[in-house]
Amino acid sequence: MTAAILSSDSRASAATGVAAHQRTKAFRKILAYAALWIAFVWAVFPFYWMIATSLRAKDEIFQRPPSLVPHTVTIQNYIDLLVGAQFWRFAMNSLLLTASVTLVSVLISVTAGYAMARHRFKGSVVLPLFMLYGQMFPPVLLLIPFYAQLRLLGWLDSLWGLIPVYLSYMLPLCVWLMRGFFSQVPHSLEDAARMDGCTRWQAFWKVILPMAKPGIVAVATWVMIHSWNEFLYASTFILSEKNRTLPLGLSGLIGQYTTDWGVLMAGGVITALPILLVFFFLQKHLVSGVGGGAVKG
Numbered sequence: 001m002t003a004a005i006l007s008s009d010s011r012a013s014a015a016t017g018v019a020a021h022q023r024t025k026a027f028r029k030i031l032a033y034a035a036l037w038i039a040f041v042w043a044v045f046p047f048y049w050m051i052a053t054s055l056r057a058k059d060e061i062f063q064r065p066p067s068l069v070p071h072t073v074t075i076q077n078y079i080d081l082l083v084g085a086q087f088w089r090f091a092m093n094s095l096l097l098t099a100s101v102t103l104v105s106v107l108i109s110v111t112a113g114y115a116m117a118r119h120r121f122k123g124s125v126v127l128p129l130f131m132l133y134g135q136m137f138p139p140v141l142l143l144i145p146f147y148a149q150l151r152l153l154g155w156l157d158s159l160w161g162l163i164p165v166y167l168s169y170m171l172p173l174c175v176w177l178m179r180g181f182f183s184q185v186p187h188s189l190e191d192a193a194r195m196d197g198c199t200r201w202q203a204f205w206k207v208i209l210p211m212a213k214p215g216i217v218a219v220a221t222w223v224m225i226h227s228w229n230e231f232l233y234a235s236t237f238i239l240s241e242k243n244r245t246l247p248l249g250l251s252g253l254i255g256q257y258t259t260d261w262g263v264l265m266a267g268g269v270i271t272a273l274p275i276l277l278v279f280f281f282l283q284k285h286l287v288s289g290v291g292g293g294a295v296k297g
Contacts, residue, residue: 047272054078054265061261077262078270087267089242090249097159097245098227101166105174105223106216108167113178113215114204118187128179131172139169143236150237157239165233170226174219181215182208221282225275246271 053061054077056070081087116128146165147156155161185208193203209216231247238244244252250267253260 050265050268053261054269056262058260058262077266080260081263081266081270086241086249090244090246093159093243094228094246097162097166098224100163101170101227102220102223104163104167105170106220108171109174109178109219110209110212110216112171112175113180114182114208116175116179117182118190128176132176134172135169139232142169143233146233147236156237157243159238159243159245161237162233165237166227166230170223174223177219178212178215181212185211217282221278224278228271228275 052068052070055073055075057072057074057076060067060071146168150156150158150161150165153161189207189211190203193207194200198206229247230245231251234245234248235251238248241249241252246267250264250271253264253267
């Protein structure tokens with residue numbers, strides 16, 4: 001009789017413990033989802049507010065208290081922004097600069113990364129680390145040296161002068177990533193292509209390069225995003241209005257006494273849209289590229 005009672009008590013205690021564990025697990029799950037939703041709202045709300053402000057009428061922007069949803073949706077801010085010829089000039093400057101820096105970065109990082117991954121030379125181990133350590137220095141630390149060099153070369157207030165400046169702090173990480181990707185490609189594939197009659201260049205072009213496509217996409221996307229959004233160097237080295245990039249041109253909409261917030265937010269939306277589209281379509285390659293290139297090599 002006593003044994004039966006003890007057995008019944010133990011089963012009840014076990015059932016109570018299981019129920020308590022399930023409640024604790026469910027509570028932790030709820031907390032995790034709540035934290036994720038809070039983080040999501042915290043990250044997305046500034047973008048929502050920028051879009052909502054760009055669609056508000058000018059008198060509604062300064063309404064107190066502000067409303068989360070615009071009472072009257074209008075595209076007049078976008079019309080005012082796009083009608084001005086300066087916006088298109090700024091956009092073309094940013095497009096030219098971004099395309100040039102991205103193309104040069106991809107070409108140099110692919111060739112340099114392949115050379116570092118495939119060839120052993122004096123300093124082949126130290127050189128990649130030395131290049132990566134260069135990323136530790138903040139960009140503002142190089143403002144004065146860059147300014148002195150560009151002034152000496154006569155490249156101040158020139159979009160072409162920004163290209164070597166951007167490359168100086170983008171290339172080290174790009175070369176590091178491509179070196180990691182090429183290190184993952186087995187040497188046997190290249191050797192087999194050479195045995196089939198391919199030259200080293202043909203083996204690289206037809207066999208090695210296609211396998212490094214995620215890395216190339218990751219490097220190109222990273223350089224594109226940073227070149228398109230860069231403000232510090234552009235605001236320091238670009239002096240005339242005709243050579244301004246989009247971030248620098250949009251900053252000119254902020255006046256000393258008044259600011260057209262509707263037009264400014266419309267410019268922010270249009271400036272962010274190309275990068276969002278690029279990231280949306282290439283995010284798979286970007287994540288795998290950064291992960292694969294950073295872990296290996």
